[in-house]
Amino acid sequence: MKTADVLIIGGGIHGSSTAYHLAREGISVILLEKDYVARHASGVNAGGVRVLGRDLAEVPLSKISMQMWQTLDSELDADTGFRSTSMVYIAANEADITTLKQREARMNAAGHTHERIIDQRELRELLPYVHPSCTGGAVSQQDGHANPYRSTNAFRLAAERFGASIVEGTELRNLRRVGSSWIAQTPKGTFEAGTVVNCAGAWADKVALMIGDNVPLNHAAPMLMITARMPHFVEPVVGAVSRQLSFKQFENGTVLIGGGAKGFAERAANKTRLDYEKLANAARTTIDFFPIMTRAAINRMWAGLEAYMPDNLPVVSPSANAENAFHAFGFSAHGFQLGPIIGKVTADMILTGQPGFDLSAFRVDRYDRKVL
Amino acid sequence: MAFDCVIVGAGPAGMSAAVTLAEHGVRSLVLDRGAKAGGQIYRYAASSPLPDPSKLGPDYMSGAALINAFEACGADHVAGADVWHVGDDGRILYSIDGETRQIETREVLVCPGAIERPMPIPGWTLPGVMTAGAAQVMLKTDAIVAENAVFAGSGPLLYLVVAQYLRLGVKVAGLVDTTPRRNFLQAASAAPAALRSASLLHKGISLLSEIRRAGIPVYRQSVQLKLLGQTRVSGLSFYSNGLQQIEADTVFLHHGVIPNPNMTRALGLDHVWNEDQLAWHVKTDLYGQSSIPYIAVAGDGGAIVGGDGAHIEGRLAALNILMRLERISPETRDRLSRSPVGELRRLSQFRRFIDRLYRPSDALRLPQDEDTPVCRCEDQSVADLRAGFQLGARDPNALKSRTRCGMGPCQGRQCGPIVSDLLANWRGEHVSDVGYYRMRSPQRLLSLEELSRFKTVSSLQPRAREASR
Ligand SMILES: Cc1cc2nc3c(=O)[nH]c(=O)nc-3n(C[C@H](O)[C@H](O)[C@H](O)COP(=O)(O)OP(=O)(O)OC[C@H]3O[C@@H](n4cnc5c(N)ncnc54)[C@H](O)[C@@H]3O)c2cc1C
Numbered sequence: 001m002k003t004a005d006v007l008i009i010g011g012g013i014h015g016s017s018t019a020y021h022l023a024r025e026g027i028s029v030i031l032l033e034k035d036y037v038a039r040h041a042s043g044v045n046a047g048g049v050r051v052l053g054r055d056l057a058e059v060p061l062s063k064i065s066m067q068m069w070q071t072l073d074s075e076l077d078a079d080t081g082f083r084s085t086s087m088v089y090i091a092a093n094e095a096d097i098t099t100l101k102q103r104e105a106r107m108n109a110a111g112h113t114h115e116r117i118i119d120q121r122e123l124r125e126l127l128p129y130v131h132p133s134c135t136g137g138a139v140s141q142q143d144g145h146a147n148p149y150r151s152t153n154a155f156r157l158a159a160e161r162f163g164a165s166i167v168e169g170t171e172l173r174n175l176r177r178v179g180s181s182w183i184a185q186t187p188k189g190t191f192e193a194g195t196v197v198n199c200a201g202a203w204a205d206k207v208a209l210m211i212g213d214n215v216p217l218n219h220a221a222p223m224l225m226i227t228a229r230m231p232h233f234v235e236p237v238v239g240a241v242s243r244q245l246s247f248k249q250f251e252n253g254t255v256l257i258g259g260g261a262k263g264f265a266e267r268a269a270n271k272t273r274l275d276y277e278k279l280a281n282a283a284r285t286t287i288d289f290f291p292i293m294t295r296a297a298i299n300r301m302w303a304g305l306e307a308y309m310p311d312n313l314p315v316v317s318p319s320a321n322a323e324n325a326f327h328a329f330g331f332s333a334h335g336f337q338l339g340p341i342i343g344k345v346t347a348d349m350i351l352t353g354q355p356g357f358d359l360s361a362f363r364v365d366r367y368d369r370k371v372l
Numbered sequence: 373m374a375f376d377c378v379i380v381g382a383g384p385a386g387m388s389a390a391v392t393l394a395e396h397g398v399r400s401l402v403l404d405r406g407a408k409a410g411g412q413i414y415r416y417a418a419s420s421p422l423p424d425p426s427k428l429g430p431d432y433m434s435g436a437a438l439i440n441a442f443e444a445c446g447a448d449h450v451a452g453a454d455v456w457h458v459g460d461d462g463r464i465l466y467s468i469d470g471e472t473r474q475i476e477t478r479e480v481l482v483c484p485g486a487i488e489r490p491m492p493i494p495g496w497t498l499p500g501v502m503t504a505g506a507a508q509v510m511l512k513t514d515a516i517v518a519e520n521a522v523f524a525g526s527g528p529l530l531y532l533v534v535a536q537y538l539r540l541g542v543k544v545a546g547l548v549d550t551t552p553r554r555n556f557l558q559a560a561s562a563a564p565a566a567l568r569s570a571s572l573l574h575k576g577i578s579l580l581s582e583i584r585r586a587g588i589p590v591y592r593q594s595v596q597l598k599l600l601g602q603t604r605v606s607g608l609s610f611y612s613n614g615l616q617q618i619e620a621d622t623v624f625l626h627h628g629v630i631p632n633p634n635m636t637r638a639l640g641l642d643h644v645w646n647e648d649q650l651a652w653h654v655k656t657d658l659y660g661q662s663s664i665p666y667i668a669v670a671g672d673g674g675a676i677v678g679g680d681g682a683h684i685e686g687r688l689a690a691l692n693i694l695m696r697l698e699r700i701s702p703e704t705r706d707r708l709s710r711s712p713v714g715e716l717r718r719l720s721q722f723r724r725f726i727d728r729l730y731r732p733s734d735a736l737r738l739p740q741d742e743d744t745p746v747c748r749c750e751d752q753s754v755a756d757l758r759a760g761f762q763l764g765a766r767d768p769n770a771l772k773s774r775t776r777c778g779m780g781p782c783q784g785r786q787c788g789p790i791v792s793d794l795l796a797n798w799r800g801e802h803v804s805d806v807g808y809y810r811m812r813s814p815q816r817l818l819s820l821e822e823l824s825r826f827k828t829v830s831s832l833q834p835r836a837r838e839a840s841r
Binding site: 274276298 | 818824
């Protein structure tokens with residue numbers, strides 16, 4: 001039997017980041033990953049690193065995470081591919097501008113000033129190829145993008161350098177509390193630890209249940225497509241206030257198009273199926289906003305399995321029903337950017353009981369109380 | 373309304389399936405990106421741009437008969453329909469006239485054919501280096517040839533192209549044959565069975581003696597091939613009775629074909645490793661029925677069977693589909709299958725002989741130098757991949773994520789087999805345990821505009837039908 005202080009379930013960015021932050025403090029860590037590290041959402045996502053447009057509850061975490069991204073490569077001694085390119089939300093019309101102004105008022109009241117409204121002239125300066133009818137937008141300066149597979153593995157490799165043990169191809173099948181230990185059963189043997197952390201992504205409701213917590217977690221398969229290389233035409237990451245538009249151009253010239261359209265998820269089989277008609281809509285929206293994309297050549301399409309909570313906010317929380325158990329999951333298609341800070345916060349919850357942030361919006365039992 | 377049966381690929385397998393279905397009253401829809409039916413082997417056989425296409429050989433000319441039967445059988449052939457997705461739900465997407473069409477079908481027969489096995493020798497990605505298959509496409513489609521080219525490798529297709537060149541009076545700088553001596557011994561044990569297909573054997577031998585008679589330099593048992601040149605190819609060096617060097621602007625490489633995995637993999641069909649052919653085969657039954665019952669595979673896209681084998685497999689797949697559609701009884705299917713099954717057995721004995729004789733050496737299948745490129749699209753060498761492996765990417769898909777190897781426009785067709793073999797070596801495991809890239813649609817590049825013009829089609833527009841006439 002292998003033992004450690006902390007057992008982490010899931011080798012996505014949150015599990016890997018948690019392993020890193022714990023191992024760095026001298027804690028012994030075993031991380032179990034049923035496939036391989038970054039096989040799922042954390043390795044195949046759109047790589048968007050944004051604070052722009054986040055729910056107010058997430059903004060404090062997201063802002064600190066954004067600071068961490070700026071120096072992550074040197075901290076982890078790795079190449080995450082992070083580029084701070086800024087991100088722009090396009091307002092297609094006056095109604096969008098109104099939406100942005102209302103949001104600005106709320107953000108300012110909470111003391112956040114990282115989102116700035118821009119007019120049509122500045123929009124065109126930032127996005128020379130945007131459709132001329134677009135009226136303005138909002139920009140967040142520090143936002144950008146990174147390579148998801150490399151970023152997740154950067155945490156993993158750094159954690160390993162501090163002595164963490166990352167065990168791939170090993171699925172947690174059963175978990176029980178015996179005395180002051182968690183005993184974890186896998187096809188590759190038994191693992192034991194004083195503390196367990198659930199970072200199991202789209203499978204986290206199953207692991208939560210093993211711990212003793214019931215959560216209304218859903219899983220789905222957001223889709224992406226990427227073009228072959230094309231001449232550079234856009235620097236910032238692009239989104240829209242009220243349309244499903246989202247894309248970014250990487251340094252190698254490829255353009256990654258998202259937009260949030262979902263395919264079909266079969267998590268038991270590790271499989272996703274694409275909904276091509278929805279991708280066709282995303283293609284149309286992209287061309288509508290950026291006619292220069294008309295002839296762009298799509299090279300690959302895919303989807304990843306992602307965990308969604310009903311309110312699109314994650315669970316970052318101690319267990320409601322068990323001692324020495326913690327959750328970090330349910331990031332609802334925008335968890336990549338939070339990777340650096342969530343590992344830190346989770347480690348702090350475990351080590352000091354003081355996460356340093358107000359996490360009440362992310363409690364694991366927030367739906368329990370509402371139902372009753 | 374859904375179609376009864378859609379056939380993807382109008383090569384010998386697809387055409388013969390359509391003919392068989394039509395004989396029993398099922399009018400299939402046949403999609404192929406080509407402007408004409410025929411597939412690789414019979415490309416333009418019935419409408420050649422060459423003044424005398426009979427110089428391409430009797431096999432090629434026999435394709436014209438199948439094409440004519442196919443065109444007369446009443447199947448709906450949509451030429452120029454570039455299928456880029458076949459789903460395990462029976463949905464098929466294709467591009468035509470700059471638009472995307474979606475159709476639904478009860479039964480699918482996938483006949484995606486073969487691709488040439490990559491031959492990653494030093495310099496294989498230099499401009500001017502092409503495959504023998506590419507030489508054939510240029511020849512058949514546009515009657516274009518390369519003067520004074522070198523042909524290097526082994527296998528029937530290589531010799532056929534050389535012979536075709538010579539018959540057309542094109543100068544050939546040399547044939548650098550890489551068939552290892554020991555293959556002749558290995559093949560000898562399969563020869564008696566292969567002799568039952570004496571005419572096939574004879575065809576092969578006569579090609580080689582034809583090349584010899586033409587008097588071009590033929591180098592045997594060649595090893596350590598290296599393409600010369602910095603920015604484009606200037607020749608080939610190798611050992612065959614000592615160090616040899618031939619200058620040439622064009623070098624055609626070929627050492628056999630493997631099933632094109634992209635569509636059958638993206639479909640999620642089960643595949644099995646075949647040690648005789650050193651390739652992944654689609655797992656099917658005798659009738660080509662895959663691990664998904666309503667999806668069948670016929671021809672070289674499932675396992676390498678050659679043009680004749682593809683023709684028979686198409687017929688068998690069609691008989692099974694007819695049974696599944698309740699047009700014929702199981703007994704009728706079995707009765708009608710007896711003779712094609714026997715023929716296929718005889719052919720497969722001959723195939724075993726060919727497989728052994730032209731089994732590619734590891735030294736040509738796997739890059740030997742650290743700086744040889746593996747992925748030409750993303751410019752990744754053996755050393756780059758090894759570095760990725762050492763950073764923990766043990767799975768082909770992890771290595772792809774780490775290095776971008778396989779992410780480029782060829783969609784992994786070139787590097788896929790090499791990457792799995794390299795990882796098998798590094799992990800000290802068998803390639804069947806390493807697996808292959810997780811493939812996804814689309815199977816070709818498509819423009820954003822093409823995708824955005826998305827139409828679901830339930831019956832053929834009259835225009836599409838006309839176009840095929
Ligand atoms: C297509 C797509 C695009 C996205 N784009 C963005 C974006 O641009 N910006 C952004 O910020 N976010 C984005 N996201 C969201 C982001 O990727 C996720 O929120 C984040 O990666 C979640 O990380 P995770 O560690 O919680 O989950 P995962 O990466 O899914 O990791 C969980 C891991 O747990 C393992 N596991 C599960 N059960 C067990 C078990 N019983 N035993 C062992 N292991 C187990 C799984 O195999 C998996 O590897 C996107 C997501 C997708 C799918």
